[in-house]
Amino acid sequence: MAVIEYKCPACGAPIAFEPGKQQLACSHCGSSYSIEDLETSAEKTGVASDDEISFDWENFKDKIQDQRLTDTVTYNCKSCGAIVETDENTVATRCPYCDNNVLISERTRGGLRPNAIIPFKITSKALPEAVNSFYKNKKLLPKNFFSESKLREIQGVYVPFWLFGAHVEGELSLNAQRSISFDDGDYIVTETSHFILEREGSMNFARIPVDASVKMDNDLMDSVEPYDYRDLVPFSGAYLSGYLADKFDSPPDEELYRARTRMVDTIKNELTSSAGYIVTGERGRSLKFSDIAVEYVMLPVYLINNEYKGKKYRYAVNGQTGKVVGELPIAMSKYWRRFFTPFVIIFALIALYLVYVFFVR
Amino acid sequence: MKKLFTAALAAAFLIFGSEAAFADTPYWYPEDISAFEDYHNDNSVRIVDDADLFSDSQEAEMLEKIRLVQKDFGYDLVVYTDVQSYGLTRGVCAADFYQFGGYGLGDDYSGSVLFICMESGNRGWFSAARGQSRSYFTEDNVNDIDDLLEPHMKSGDYADGVLDYLDNIHYLYEHGRLPAKLSDYDSLFIFGIVASLILGFTYAGSAKSSMKTVRSALGATNYSVPGSFNMSRSDDIYLYTSIIRTPKPKDDDREGGGKSDYSGSFSSSGGGSFSGGGRSF
Numbered sequence A: 001m002a003v004i005e006y007k008c009p010a011c012g013a014p015i016a017f018e019p020g021k022q023q024l025a026c027s028h029c030g031s032s033y034s035i036e037d038l039e040t041s042a043e044k045t046g047v048a049s050d051d052e053i054s055f056d057w058e059n060f061k062d063k064i065q066d067q068r069l070t071d072t073v074t075y076n077c078k079s080c081g082a083i084v085e086t087d088e089n090t091v092a093t094r095c096p097y098c099d100n101n102v103l104i105s106e107r108t109r110g111g112l113r114p115n116a117i118i119p120f121k122i123t124s125k126a127l128p129e130a131v132n133s134f135y136k137n138k139k140l141l142p143k144n145f146f147s148e149s150k151l152r153e154i155q156g157v158y159v160p161f162w163l164f165g166a167h168v169e170g171e172l173s174l175n176a177q178r179s180i181s182f183d184d185g186d187y188i189v190t191e192t193s194h195f196i197l198e199r200e201g202s203m204n205f206a207r208i209p210v211d212a213s214v215k216m217d218n219d220l221m222d223s224v225e226p227y228d229y230r231d232l233v234p235f236s237g238a239y240l241s242g243y244l245a246d247k248f249d250s251p252p253d254e255e256l257y258r259a260r261t262r263m264v265d266t267i268k269n270e271l272t273s274s275a276g277y278i279v280t281g282e283r284g285r286s287l288k289f290s291d292i293a294v295e296y297v298m299l300p301v302y303l304i305n306n307e308y309k310g311k312k313y314r315y316a317v318n319g320q321t322g323k324v325v326g327e328l329p330i331a332m333s334k335y336w337r338r339f340f341t342p343f344v345i346i347f348a349l350i351a352l353y354l355v356y357v358f359f360v361r
Numbered sequence B: 001m002k003k004l005f006t007a008a009l010a011a012a013f014l015i016f017g018s019e020a021a022f023a024d025t026p027y028w029y030p031e032d033i034s035a036f037e038d039y040h041n042d043n044s045v046r047i048v049d050d051a052d053l054f055s056d057s058q059e060a061e062m063l064e065k066i067r068l069v070q071k072d073f074g075y076d077l078v079v080y081t082d083v084q085s086y087g088l089t090r091g092v093c094a095a096d097f098y099q100f101g102g103y104g105l106g107d108d109y110s111g112s113v114l115f116i117c118m119e120s121g122n123r124g125w126f127s128a129a130r131g132q133s134r135s136y137f138t139e140d141n142v143n144d145i146d147d148l149l150e151p152h153m154k155s156g157d158y159a160d161g162v163l164d165y166l167d168n169i170h171y172l173y174e175h176g177r178l179p180a181k182l183s184d185y186d187s188l189f190i191f192g193i194v195a196s197l198i199l200g201f202t203y204a205g206s207a208k209s210s211m212k213t214v215r216s217a218l219g220a221t222n223y224s225v226p227g228s229f230n231m232s233r234s235d236d237i238y239l240y241t242s243i244i245r246t247p248k249p250k251d252d253d254r255e256g257g258g259k260s261d262y263s264g265s266f267s268s269s270g271g272g273s274f275s276g277g278g279r280s281f
Helices: A035-039 A057-065 A124-135 A216-224 A250-273 A332-359 B001-017 B056-073 B091-102 B133-135 B140-155 B158-175 B183-207
Strands: A015-020 A023-026 A074-077 A084-087 A088-092 A102-103 A150-184 A187-211 A244-248 A278-308 A311-318 A323-325 B046-047 B078-083 B111-117 B124-130 B230-247 B263-269 B273-280
Touching: A015 A102, A023 A035, A057 A250, A124 A150, A124 A278, A124 A311, A124 B263, A150 A250, A150 B230, A187 A216, A187 A250, A187 A278, A216 A323, A250 A278, A323 B091, A323 B183, A332 B183, B046 B056, B056 B078, B078 B158, B091 B111, B091 B124, B091 B263, B091 B273, B111 B133, B111 B158, B124 B133, B124 B140, B133 B158, B133 B273, B140 B158, B140 B263, B140 B273
Parallel strands: A150 A244, B046 B078, B078 B111
Antiparallel strands: A015 A023, A074 A084, A088 A102, A088 A244, A150 A187, A150 A278, A187 B230, A278 A311, A311 A323, B111 B124, B124 B273, B263 B273
16 A cells, blocks of 8 residues: 655654644754655655546546445555554554554545645644633533543544535525504504515525544534635645544535535525514425535644543644634533522522511611 | 490481481481581590491400500591491592591591491492591502401401501501512512523523533535625515404502502592592402
8 A cells, every 4th residue: 555654854754744834844853844845855755646636526426436446454664664554544644653654645546635735723732722721711610620631632633524615596485474563542452464475596605614524523523613714725645744634434425415504504594584574484495506516625623532530521623723612521510509699699689678678668 | 335426326316306317318427517517526436336347355456556546646547337338439438427427636637437338239448538647548558458458358357357457557657658568579589580590591501501612513604605695586475464452451450459449539528538448348
């Protein structure tokens, strides 16, 4: 299996992408190299001739999707010679024996090369601060959370994403009403006028991100949005050096529904935001999607496993913006204290008022 | 005492032999109303129980309370019961009894009377006040007094009702209002519970929701191409109009009691000005 190992041209030690410098750096001799330098470097090995063929959905649908790629799941580490097993979707990994960074180039060839990548901008050193900011103002954290929880694993991962774009034309038929109330002697009169609203419109969407990895939690990946696409650069395997990366294992056809659902929500809101009406029901709808565009990109995410009282809590950190998302343990005693605080305050005020009414006034 | 008073009045009617002494004329009416002039009859009894609702001991207890009001505030206080109202409204009957009986203290004949009428089909009571006492017998105060009296009247517990009434009148003169009741604040407690629940859920719920920031993405507004939305059709088809008429809530809808038949100012047959109100039972 073809693999690429990025090594320092000066000393031959493994080199990894450094977000702070936006270059590959050698931890052994301290040399730094731009991506362009590495791409042309003689130290780069195992590059196939079709390496530069990027993903194209039409081509993928016609030629690639139905081909069963006979992918081996082991490779020989060029640094230490060990036979290393990988997941069949692994694109970038580390040798567990010598910690050498390896890019399995075969999995980014043959039209499977990502169209673009957002390189990591947040360094792993900045993560504790980002996580501590995430803990701020979390009022229900258990008292001993900081002393008893441990960040077990921090992994920088390039997650495969589909970026969907489309032109959407929609027709909606809605039941709606508009009410006015006025006084008429001893009565309040409410006049409700009933309408059918017929709406048609269109809208364009671009680059809606949907993660293309089955094993990645969809909600977790939705939550690390948004990414600033101005940082998208043409894909180079060199960006993956020092990080983990998988190729997509869920093709665009299977993930398109998630982008479509989001587009439908938005165009429906636009079409129904008619001032002055209360929409009471939907009579019918017709939505057509055309000019569907798909890009295959790699987006940077740090995955952090935290353990507290034997339970694992997973956080994800947007590797570009530093946004942290996740689920934290809740101290129920603190929850109920907050729940009853308004009771105590309100009834203390009522009691004071009644004392005034009954005993002072 | 009551019997003496009744006998004296009856004797007066017999002596004067008035033609007006027919069945519908109160026995305590003066012979010639047009010639009537206010007077102070300090010897008049303050409890006239013609409907025979009270025992002697109860009357004695009531009298003590009446004396206390007279002593503490200088206002007269009278309790009058009868089996009829002589064709008069309960208010006028109460006011006439007070005025023609020579009740009231001071130059303006300040004081009040509670008249309990046990006439079949016309059972009820009325508190009528004269002179400075009128300023205490506001609509709110009369309603509060009647709220307290009503359960006693309806249950036939007349003596206890009147004893409570006398205590309340003493409190009214002392504080300008009746003592607060916890039941008046039911709505405050309900408001407190509802507000606490809403605030509790909001306060604790917002903290809880901040503990989980992993959620499905909804909508794609951030990914819509700016200016690309185009509404090509927007037809509003009118169908029909429905009209609902809801009665307005009345300000005088009271919780836990009826509404007193109140009059801020009315005249007795003798021309005296009174305020007061009462209810049927």
